Amino acid sequence: MKLLNRKRTKKRSPKVANRLGMLGGGMVLFLVVMAIGAPWFAPYDPTERVGLPFQPPSAAHLLGTNDVGQDLLSELIYGARVSLTVGIVAALVALVLGTSVGVLAGYYPKRLGRFLMQGVDVILILPFLPLLIILAAYLGRSLLNTIVVIGVLIWAGPSRIIRSQVLSLRSREYVLASRTMGAPDRWAIMRHVLPRTALLATGTFVRAVSTAILLEAALSFLGLGDPLQKSWGSILFWAQSRGAFLTPAWKWWVLPPGIMIMVASLGFALVAFAMEERINPRL
Amino acid sequence: MRPLGLRNIFRYLAVFVVAVSLNFMLPRLMPGNPLALLAGVDVGLMTPAERAEVIEAVGLDAPLIQQFIDYWWSVLRLDLGFSFRSERQISEMIMERLPWTLLITVGSLAVSAVVGIVLGGFSAWRRGKKSDLSLLTGMISLQSLPSFWLGMLLISVFSVQLGWFPSFGAVTPASDFEGWGHIGDIAKHAILPIVTLTVLSIPGVYLTMRYAMLEVLGSDFIRTARAKGASEARVLFGHVARNAIAPVVTFLAIRFAFAFGGSVIIETVFSYPGLGRLIFEAVSGRDYPVMQATFLVFTVAVLVANLVADLLYPILDPRMRVR
């Protein structure tokens, strides 16, 4: 009863956000545990051919087998490793790059900002696809390179949005005040600009995680990833290339990885939502 | 409107020069060569002399610097040249594709802009309430859908199972539709790609709008306005929305510019004859002139979009002044 009362009077309840954050954290934790404990949870080694190809679900293979007889459930469990790693690390790369460049360019809009934004403009303008093929060809195909490629490709957009924000913050009273009082730029950035940008950056990071996971899947779909890497994206690639979309197999081969991707993305988003509440409670 | 200073003009020129030069380098940096495309699949059956002849005919035997100069010269004359593969005018090929790509991307962008801005604004206004949370959750879930997964599922359900919409192409091949029948035919082919693209781009608009709104809602002058006793609606529409729209416009402008790069995945799934497929095929086959030309179109589109966003920013966000 007390809880309800408080909720009504405060108009907005951090409890709801916290609870959603817990839920998201639970989802992420679930996936992380699944990724780390994959060898114990998975009934089979996902790279071994343990059954006949194209088997529907059975007691031995709860989600059936894929086109060469590998266990789909085991692939799904191991898939958490690749998809989460690619998603989180690539998004971190993008977050660090994008925020630093965005804040610097926004706070120093003159020479440095112009130069940085010029670089961002060039990157945004470069055609994505051949860039990817060139990078993949020169770096070779490995998990690390997929991460680097995705991270490098997605930071530029967020940096522009953050720059817009900083540019707008920069001319606000408190920043102007701290500047006229002779405080160093570093102080103004840390005290005023970064906290107010963190919200946007968090949102960007959330988007970057799911973008990275989706990009990994999309790259596989176009044949530009490493389809033998066991990720959810590559499970979908095989489902697509062996026609599972158009057969009853879509229920156990196509739906689960798609759902896992959604769960992962949603989990992160909810965590970020709760974080955002904490970072900037005034909002 | 802020006048476009010399500095800015120089800045755009610099980006243009660097990007267009890179567009020349990119195809040539890629492994593999266009010989297969120039000579056809029977390239292996040719003698070395015949191969050299093929390479010479398109000027690929010239020194790189010469090719680079020729390339810039043709860019400046707006001459996009001929495709290695089809030996057709590239400008003609692009004009064939562009309308289709614009139809599905602009169609979906328009829908998602309206829906995304309205829902994003609503969500920020109802911040922390159940409606906000459900919307946010729903949007992020939508954003997490792999695009080809969604496209294939739509084809499975609406084309294969129900037979409501065609599963491929932009028009019914070799049909004799006239007038409204023709337009109806085009619309029917465009619906599934547009739905897919819309579902995929609404969350972007929504999230950008929502975050921007929240940021504005938390800023000092809004609290001042509230403290002065302005009505909630006045605060929302008079101050917040007006100040929050700038990032959304930037977002939409860039998304629109990216339409000129086509949407490879959606066009592949739906066999839609847009620019994305042209680019993908040119890249796969190393069709250098087509790659250069499509990259150029893309480059110019993105530059123009940036320019427009830059020019609009001070108008949309009155707080911002860059000296």
Place this chain on the structure above:
Amino acid sequence: MKKRLSIPILIACLTLVAAACSSESDPTTTTVTGGDPTTTLAGDPTTTTAATPAEPVVVRAAITGDEDTINPYTYISGFPGWNLLMMQYDTLMQLDADGVPQPWLADTISANGDLTEYTLTIVDNASWHDGTPLTVDDVKFSLDYFIEKATGRFSRDLRGVVAIAVSGDNGIVISLAAPNPAFDLVALADIPIIPRHIWEGIDDPGERAFDISTNVGSGPFMMTEYESDQFYRFVSNPDYFRGVPAVDELVVIVFADDAGALAAIRSGEVDVSFERVSPEQIALLDAQDPLDISQGPEFTTQMINFDASKAPFSDVVVRQAMSLAIDSQDIVDTVYLGAATVGSPGWVHPGKPAYNPAVEATFDPAAANALLEGAGYIDTDGDGIREFGGEPMSFDMITNSSDSLRLRIAELTAAMLGDVGIEITVVSVETATWEEAVWPGFDINNGRNYDIAVWGWSAPVQANTIRIADLVNSDPGIGFLNLTGFSNAEVDAISSQLLTEADPATSQQLIGDLQVLLADQVPFVLLAYPDGAYVYNSEVYADWEFIAGQGIVSKVSLLPASARP
């Protein structure tokens, strides 16, 4: 209580948006299936095969990838591009259902004793699509033109031709520098005859932008419409010299990939697929009415290549061990679900008359291990990987990621080789990158940039058994497809002799011996010859002819039985 706005509502909104769009469309065409006015022939199947003016037979076919304007200088792919080219043009001879060349534009064909001179007479009732009669002058012009203006395939076909002479009203004599026992198969049944009055003004066919108006052929179909990357429309030629085609209109629709084509055939939007159906779809499609499957052996190959010019693959023992370690039957069963023939280590398809039954694939990992141990490839540091010259036997196996079956082959083969102590890392790259590594610049003189690769040849390479030298001869002028850098004196001698051997019995003997030799020397590991399987809607058109090694995509399929070879 606050109103809850959730995902279902959102989806409902989207559906409304979609519905709003669809209301713009013409109410009379609410469904696509059957909405096309040109395809109102889902009635009695017997009437559809016999063309009647009232109900034209229209066949809509799916291909993946545009083929440009489809004339001899613009078509893109060997399959189905060449096959579509031949809908509009004719060859002097035409393959029958067994894959044997039969008289076509030439009604008599004879060769002299040592197979250096071919004498042909040209039919007198053939004409071009514009009404001009097709004469022996056109034939001579075509051959001269292809020799002069390089096209790759057709110019290559005619290498070795030293003279072409018209004799009498409709005779032509083609003289060769050396005997060529397969000239009928590789040249006469391969080269399109083009009209002199259209082409004689064209000096540089490679530079010219072709369009529909230049596609004047003599074949059973005429291209009347082409939308790049969308579709082709062919209409039947009522004056075709073999008789009126059984199909009145052929619409070829371009898809971006197999999945799109498959969805379209299942939803009834196309009537036949000119792309091979992948193995897992065969049974599923066959079970769906009114779809049927036409299946048979084809001559495409899937193989493992290695750079035999460098260690350790230059050692025949390593190659033999690799061949023994790979279970081709498993690949046929697992990857192709049985819809393929196990590869013969002697290269020749078991369905061909030249096949030597004494040669067969052996899977024996124990023997492979013993061979490697015996030759000193031993795992000295106990990590499960053998060493050679102090280096571990670890290699990259390169394959193109756009071919999913090939990727699976790589995955399976890597595991099999791992079992005998050769560690393989599968590297999947984009097709152009893969080609450049295996066959740089499409010229073997440029060498090779790979250790092991999954590779495959198209059907024409297998079709002509005599040209086995192309693949295994170490002289780059002869063995221009020798991508593995294989070299063996005895193989060189027999394969060269085979090229010019005029006596069929000796030729057969040589091919038999060569297969035994190749099985022992292992220039590559041939894994399988995948079957061709094609899906069609039997209610629209059912008389597809499967040409052994070539599949159903040919003009023969679209002609009435009386007009077939």
